[in-house]
């Protein structure tokens with residue numbers, strides 16, 4: 001059978017008859033020229049490859065080819081990851097600067113899946129190369145990934161240098177989900193007005209923070225009017241970035257994650273406690289150590305835990321006293337410690353020695369090192385076993401003899417957070433530390449009997465007591481106690497619970513009155529109760545307001561516990577007063593006299609403005625889901641310590 005298919009195109013014909021292809025013995029001259037031309041072209045190409053292509057000239061072909069690919073990667077990398085993989089139109093996690101968008105997030109059907117896989121491989125290769133070159137350390141964000149998180153695309157007003165660093169990390173941080181800075185979601189109130197109020201607080205936070213970044217980055221605090229740095233004696237003589245450390249967990253809660261990352265990286269790179277610097281043990285504990293713990297709990301970033309452990313170690317020598325009661329000041333490098341001469345002839349201070357329990361207990365739990373917990377337990381034992389005048393705890397104790405100093409008692413400065421920590425130690429332990437709760441109940445019983453007074457005008461206040469003499473004066477610092485009594489009243493149904501709630505409401509109301517009776521609607525440092533002039537300051541040296549949080553702390557706790565809307569209204573009054581009188585173009589400042597509308601300003605933006613004042617106000621206008629009181633306690637500086645049982649506890653595995 002003959003083929004019926006089409007003839008080959010190269011078939012030649014002679015007089016209509018097909019000529020067999022290989023019937024000739026030689027090529028025609030034209031065919032010879034053609035073959036020669038093909039061979040010549042091939043030779044020229046090979047010659048060019050050997051002598052002109054750089055990778056073939058320099059080394060083995062295989063290795064050079066890989067180098068060449070790497071070089072291309074580098075060029076593409078400089079141009080930015082988006083050159084390789086355009087950001088998907090609405091992928092949440094790609095909007096964050098630390099997240100290099102992955103192809104798998106793109107909308108299905110839009111792009112060829114094979115192309116996407118190639119891009120992933122290429123991106124992985126780039127990351128691998130940069131890991132090898134160690135041009136930039138990847139942040140080590142370990143721990144659990146919180147499903148309740150998303151990312152923020154909020155841009156930050158940061159200095160040019162920091163912006164450059166941010167962009168660099170944007171290019172080079174590998175696209176691992178754990179690297180993303182999660183945003184705690186939830187917390188938006190259903191009510192529009194409260195959402196708007198919360199947004200206002202966030203805007204204030206950002207205003208203060210951005211100015212700190214601009215004018216005092218890495219220093220302790222900012223002078224918002226002179227736009228210079230400031231440092232208080234509690235920080236010693238060196239810059240420890242107090243505002244960065246204090247403000248960090250609030251930035252996190254507010255979803256200001258560009259700012260959070262910037263602060264986190266500053267701590268990782270710059271915060272070193274090997275300092276020949278004498279600092280306050282108490283302040284270093286409540287601001288620095290507690291913030292590191294709080295940020296560790298929130299993020300699982302082991303950098304925070306490790307820094308906390310380093311700092312905890314450096315504070316330990318302050319406990320080396322005859323009784324185990326720590327001293328007030330310590331040199332972080334040498335470990336030399338001492339007490340203030342003014343404190344009842346060199347005594348330790350009740351609020352200071354009693355305000356380490358939460359931090360040191362939690363530090364032991366997350367590091368597996370019991371030494372920290374042992375130290376604070378010993379302090380507790382000394383205080384528990386001492387006989388107390390009228391059941392009250394004086395503000396001073398001698399660390400050598402274990403005896404009380406002057407019998408001055410206060411729910412404000414020098415006493416305050418000792419009481420707060422008894423209650424919170426019980427809560428934080430998952431209510432297992434019943435000794436703490438018993439000591440708190442006994443102390444509150446004595447305080448209610450001897451120091452809580454009702455004024456002629458019907459205001460309840462916590463008076464200072466010196467031996468048997470009531471001062472009829474309450475310090476702003478004591479305004480935290482409304483919240484504390486409320487927390488005690490609501491967490492245990494004992495016979496005192498309703499009394500605690502009554503005192504809680506009364507004290508919070510009185511602190512609000514001290515604000516309301518001032519022209520600026522901000523409260524003075526201390527206020528007195530004399531007939532016809534109650535809840536007002538009498539001396540010039542007490543009329544200042546230094547951005548303190550205690551009154552707002554009580555508004556927040558009482559709002560959560562009672563849902564009485566007046567607490568939110570009072571908080572909003574405070575927000576407006578802060579805006580009107582404390583806000584300046586360079587941040588927020590304290591005031592010299594709350595009774596004068598045109599008062600001089602102190603030009604200090606306190607670090608606790610970020611840790612506490614803005615945090616409490618923000619949470620006041622948030623839904624209860626955001627930082628549930630069943631899962632967290634606030635330390636004395638409003639840093640968050642998880643309650644045992646909270647999934648964010650991150651306890652170290654038992655050895």
Ligand code: DMJ
Pocket residue numbers: 286417477548549550608612636637638
């Ligand atoms: C904060 O540093 C802490 O709350 C501390 O316990 C006492 N007060 C200041 C803020 O007023």
